[in-house]
Amino acid sequence: xxxxxxxxxxxxxxxxxxxxxxxxxxxxxxxxxxxxxxxxxxxxxxxxxxxxxxxxxxxxxxxxxxxxxxxxxxxxxxxxxxxxxxxxxxxxxxxxxxxxxxxxxxxxxxxxxxxxxxxxxxxxxxxxxxxxxxxxxxxxxxxxxxxxxxxxxxxxxxxxxxxxxxxxxxxxxxxxxxxxxxxxxxxxxxxxxxxxxxxxxxxxxxxxxxxxxxxxxxxxxxxxxxxxxxxxxxxxxxxxxxxxxxxxxxxxxxxxxxxxxxxxxxxxxxxxxxxxxxxxxxxxxxxxxxxxxxxxxxxxxxxxxxxxxx
Numbered sequence: 001x002x003x004x005x006x007x008x009x010x011x012x013x014x015x016x017x018x019x020x021x022x023x024x025x026x027x028x029x030x031x032x033x034x035x036x037x038x039x040x041x042x043x044x045x046x047x048x049x050x051x052x053x054x055x056x057x058x059x060x061x062x063x064x065x066x067x068x069x070x071x072x073x074x075x076x077x078x079x080x081x082x083x084x085x086x087x088x089x090x091x092x093x094x095x096x097x098x099x100x101x102x103x104x105x106x107x108x109x110x111x112x113x114x115x116x117x118x119x120x121x122x123x124x125x126x127x128x129x130x131x132x133x134x135x136x137x138x139x140x141x142x143x144x145x146x147x148x149x150x151x152x153x154x155x156x157x158x159x160x161x162x163x164x165x166x167x168x169x170x171x172x173x174x175x176x177x178x179x180x181x182x183x184x185x186x187x188x189x190x191x192x193x194x195x196x197x198x199x200x201x202x203x204x205x206x207x208x209x210x211x212x213x214x215x216x217x218x219x220x221x222x223x224x225x226x227x228x229x230x231x232x233x234x235x236x237x238x239x240x241x242x243x244x245x246x247x248x249x250x251x252x253x254x255x256x257x258x259x260x261x262x263x264x265x266x267x268x269x270x271x272x273x274x275x276x277x278x279x280x281x282x283x284x285x286x287x288x289x290x291x292x293x294x295x296x297x298x299x300x301x302x303x304x305x306x307x308x309x310x
Contacts, residue, residue, distance in 0.1 A: 003028050004155060004187050005049060007067065010058030012044055012211075019044040021211040023058070031181050031188040033198035033219070036208035037302055042191055045208065046157055050075055063154060076104055079148035083159040085140055086147070093128040093135070094119060097146045104151035111150075118146045123172060137164040145173070149180065155187040156180065162197055170197075177201050195294045205294075207301045214301040222297055229263040229290040231255070232273060236282030244276050261290055 005027040012020040020041045036042050047053045049062055051071025060067040063077050087096050094115050101111035119128045122142045127135070132143060145161060158177070162170045178201055180186040190202060198205065198219070205222060207215040215222070234241055238260040245252040250272065251263040262269055266289065277284045 003061075005060070005062050007048075007060035008058060010048065010060060010067075011056045012041075012048060012053065013056045019211055020048070020055075023211070023213050025206060025213055025216070027187065027189060027206075028204075029185070029187050030203035031177065031190055031201050032204045032206060033202035034189050034191040034206050034208065035193075035195075035198065035298060039210075040208040041211040042208055044211075046080075046159070046189075046191065049157070050078065050080060076151070077154045079151065079153035079156045081144045081148035081156070081158045081161055083163065086144065087132045087140075089133055090131065092131055093124060093139075093143055096132055096143060097128075097150050100147040101150045106151060114150050114152075115146075118150045121176065122146045138166065138169050141165060141169075141173070145176070149186075153186070155189070157189045157191070159191045160193065161190070162192065162194055174201050195298060199294055205297075207298060209302045215297065219294070223294060228265060229261055230266055230269055230273070231288050231290045232260045232262060233285040233287075234258050234260065234277065234282050235285060236280060240280050241276065241282065244280055245272075248272075248276075 003026045005025065007023055007025045010020055010023040010025070011018065023041075023045065025045075034042055034045070044053065048055055048067070051062070051068060051074055054068060058067070062074050065074050088099065091099065094112070097115035097118060098108070098111045101114050102108060106114065116128075119142075122145055124139070124142055124146070127139055132140070135143065141161065141164060145158070148156060148158070156177075161177070162173050165173060174197060177188060177190065181188050181201075188201075190198065192198065202219050205215070205217065205219050206213060232238075232241070236258070238254040238256065238258055242252040242254050242260050245260075245262060250269075253261050255261050262273065270287070273284060273287065
């Protein structure tokens with residue numbers, strides 16, 4: 001994986017407040033989820049990548065340029081979709097996207113052509129001719145997304161791109177992100193609080209907490225369980241099933257009222273599980289290898305940082 005962003009020992013102080021501390025971060029091709037609670041330092045990190053703030057210490061490269069050097073040139077290669085509105089009042093949607101293209105040094109006529117092309121891709125029809133002040137939350141999201149990609153950047157930084165969207169529009173937005181990454185080779189940093197979105201589109205995950213990168217890796221590898229075991233869905237009470245296993249020295253725990261997690265090697269566990277289910281007068285509906293949920297991984301990472309700093 002080529003490293004488009006490589007930051008080393010990066011620290012950023014605002015007076016006495018330390019927003020980022022000793023951050024080591026790499027981002028390559030594909031879609032990378034940037035996760036963290038409020039105040040974790042995500043916004044500061046984005047500003048550092050875009051060259052909008054100077055670091056207190058640390059080194060790195062962004063798209064082949066030394067960190068903090070040629071920031072204006074770096075920004076022409078990055079499409080940034082902010083969480084908040086960023087349009088000019090009095091302009092129509094198509095005029096807004098055209099202006100974004102012109103600000104990236106695209107000639108006016110070509111900017112207009114690209115604006116229409118991108119708004120078609122974003123699923124915006126005749127609404128493009130209305131003033132942006134009349135737009136719904138979902139339409140403003142699509143408009144900001146269009147503005148971020150109209151200049152055909154190498155990398156996208158998307159801040160909460162599905163916030164406020166209904167389920168259908170949310171799926172459409174995630175599909176556009178998949179298309180841009182997989183068909184057009186765009187590297188994407190997806191900054192979001194919506195963990196299911198990360199599971200749908202991301203290849204890698206970086207978790208920030210209190211200005212520190214707490215966890216970094218491939219999504220698939222991170223979700224592999226650290227303890228071998230099986231997730232068992234039952235027709236009866238999981239507590240009774242777990243109690244029966246525990247009495248025989250088998251480690252197990254209740255996940256939900258009718259789902260249990262049993263630890264051990266699958267080949268050895270399977271016959272035991274079926275016998276115990278029969279003794280408990282219940283049926284096993286399904287058995288699958290246990291995987292850690294992204295929510296569990298996120299909460300454990302954040303909790304560990306809080307404990308360490310308490």
